[in-house]
Amino acid sequence: MEQKFCQSCGMPLTNEILGTNTDGTLNEDYYIYCYKDGKFAQDMTMEQMIDHCAQFTDEINKQSGQNLTQEQAKDMMRQFFPHLKRWKK
Numbered sequence: 001m002e003q004k005f006c007q008s009c010g011m012p013l014t015n016e017i018l019g020t021n022t023d024g025t026l027n028e029d030y031y032i033y034c035y036k037d038g039k040f041a042q043d044m045t046m047e048q049m050i051d052h053c054a055q056f057t058d059e060i061n062k063q064s065g066q067n068l069t070q071e072q073a074k075d076m077m078r079q080f081f082p083h084l085k086r087w088k089k
Contacts, residue, residue: 004028005084006029006030006031006034006084007029007030007084007085007086008030008031008034008035008040008049008084008085008086008087009031009033009034009049009052009053010053010077010080010081010084011031013028013030013031017031017032017033018030018031018032019031019032019034019035019036020032020035020036020037020038021037021038022037022038022039023038024037029085030086034086040086046081046082046086046087049081049087050074050077050078050081051074053073053077054070054073054074054077057069057070057073060073
């Protein structure tokens with residue numbers, strides 16, 4: 001099965017953490033902390049989202065087995081995020 005990622009923050013999606021639409025149904029594109037009740041939980045730019053997500057570099061490293069610095073993680077996000085639905089132009 002293909003791994004899905006939150007189309008706002010890039011976190012891997014699982015059914016337990018899906019966002020919700022205005023009618024309460026699950027939204028399969030977004031993580032619950034990014035999208036709830038049919039709207040984005042945070043009003044921020046892509047760069048602000050990258051800065052926010054970079055705070056979790058240690059956790060990302062634990063889960064992925066990598067040893068990225070915050071700047072390396074940010075560089076990777078800057079390449080990945082423009083392909084996510086929320087940030088695509």
